[in-house]
Amino acid sequence: MKITPISNGTAIDHIPGGLALKVCRILDIPEAETHSSISIAMYVSSKKMGFKDLVKIEDRELKRKEVDKIALIAPNATIIIIKDTEVTKKMQVSLPKKVMEIVKCSNPNCISNKNEPIVSEFSVENGSEIKLKCVYCERFVEDMMESIVW
Amino acid sequence: MNFKGKDVVSIRDFSKKEIEHILSVAKTMVPAAKGQEISELMKGKILATLFYEPSTRTNLSFKAAMLRLGGSTLGFTDAKGTSATKGETLADTIRMAEAYSDIVVLRHPQEGSARLAAQFSKQPVINAGDGAGQHPTQTLLDLFTIQDELGSIEGKNIALVGDLRYGRTAHSLAHALAMFDTKLTFVSPRTLKMPGEVIRHLEDEGAEPVISDDLESVIPDSDIIYVTRIQKERFPDPAEYIKVAGSYRLDQDMIKNAKQTMRIMHPLPRVNEIPPEIDATVHSAYFRQAFNGVPVRMALLALVGGVV
Numbered sequence: 001m002k003i004t005p006i007s008n009g010t011a012i013d014h015i016p017g018g019l020a021l022k023v024c025r026i027l028d029i030p031e032a033e034t035h036s037s038i039s040i041a042m043y044v045s046s047k048k049m050g051f052k053d054l055v056k057i058e059d060r061e062l063k064r065k066e067v068d069k070i071a072l073i074a075p076n077a078t079i080i081i082i083k084d085t086e087v088t089k090k091m092q093v094s095l096p097k098k099v100m101e102i103v104k105c106s107n108p109n110c111i112s113n114k115n116e117p118i119v120s121e122f123s124v125e126n127g128s129e130i131k132l133k134c135v136y137c138e139r140f141v142e143d144m145m146e147s148i149v150w
Numbered sequence: 151m152n153f154k155g156k157d158v159v160s161i162r163d164f165s166k167k168e169i170e171h172i173l174s175v176a177k178t179m180v181p182a183a184k185g186q187e188i189s190e191l192m193k194g195k196i197l198a199t200l201f202y203e204p205s206t207r208t209n210l211s212f213k214a215a216m217l218r219l220g221g222s223t224l225g226f227t228d229a230k231g232t233s234a235t236k237g238e239t240l241a242d243t244i245r246m247a248e249a250y251s252d253i254v255v256l257r258h259p260q261e262g263s264a265r266l267a268a269q270f271s272k273q274p275v276i277n278a279g280d281g282a283g284q285h286p287t288q289t290l291l292d293l294f295t296i297q298d299e300l301g302s303i304e305g306k307n308i309a310l311v312g313d314l315r316y317g318r319t320a321h322s323l324a325h326a327l328a329m330f331d332t333k334l335t336f337v338s339p340r341t342l343k344m345p346g347e348v349i350r351h352l353e354d355e356g357a358e359p360v361i362s363d364d365l366e367s368v369i370p371d372s373d374i375i376y377v378t379r380i381q382k383e384r385f386p387d388p389a390e391y392i393k394v395a396g397s398y399r400l401d402q403d404m405i406k407n408a409k410q411t412m413r414i415m416h417p418l419p420r421v422n423e424i425p426p427e428i429d430a431t432v433h434s435a436y437f438r439q440a441f442n443g444v445p446v447r448m449a450l451l452a453l454v455g456g457v458v
Contacts, residue, residue, distance in 0.1 A: 105262075107261060109259075109260055109261050109281050109282070110260065110261050110262045111240065111258075111260040111261065111262040111263045111265075111266050111280075112262060112266075114240075114260060115237075115239060116239050116240060116241050116266060117239060117241050118241070118266060118269070134262065135262075135265060136261070136262025136263075136265045136266060137261035137262035137265075137280075137281075137283050138160060138162070138261075138262070138283065138284070139261070140347065
């Protein structure tokens, strides 16, 4: 593969082809005032997926909320943590049954978008694609990328 | 079956068995709802009716239901003059209302408001309509009316007519009717069709709804024609509205081939989709349907109040 290995950091593998830049957006990449190297590979051939994308980030470990956000658009992604050039942890992302805070309801008239002392909450419905249903207004999230809270 | 303290937020929170139980309790409430018997089931209890939006039938029938059960009501019928205009959150208003009452009824313009209210209130919350969201007590009184008019709901041919896209009544009712193995037909203009998502859900639940845009052809086989209002503001072109609304207007001629037992329902208010000449026919059931709001809401109050 034409990607430089990283010594310390995180690799996100098995991203569906074409979504690497969206994963980067979720991770706020490019970050201001950081010089850690980022490698992005798109449409790499994959036995399992046909094509996949891959993102490698030097000197960064992902937070739980960031991993959950990635799971929303890349539910089969693998997170690989590398320390001193060794893989120390490899795990597939997974979505909890309830998604809290990281997504906002796409219904502008939903009470969760008003000034109330609550956080957004969605139940996860797994089918051919992941669907999030707002526990307040019972509507489904229409555009996942537009609904993720940055 | 214990309903004490249960919130009534969405019809989806209820199983078929629970719905049947509510309907059977509602049946026992009819004499008291008509004033033929005196009930004191809710004596000493207070119902808070928080209506942030105007409503005629829902508001009056909830109050009538509580008074017929011997209880009292307090509340408001307009958000003006309440702390909401000073910026108070709904969560805070609800915590105040639950302290002053035993059951809270809420109508609010925002979707999901009743779910939020239920989270913050220790007292049971009944959703009396949250924006374009849920209106479960309307669905329950519609089911009660079908059962009362036809003897049962199971297996009946039911046509939902009019604005099936935006009408919250139609979505919740279709979901509930699917539980009763009814044969559903959705009759609407192309632009106001039942949303695909609602249809997919119904199919997942085992229903096989038929889609039509021809009201007249559907009438002879129907047991219930459930008409909803087509709103003028849904049409950017007024001429298009007049054309479409006209083709979904019932008249005497259209119903001449209907079964004698066929009943016409409407959540009201109607505009001109059902002309007054239909009122005197055996088919009209919409005013009885409006009355049924009282026994059904009495049943809910008594059930969540834990007195039946």
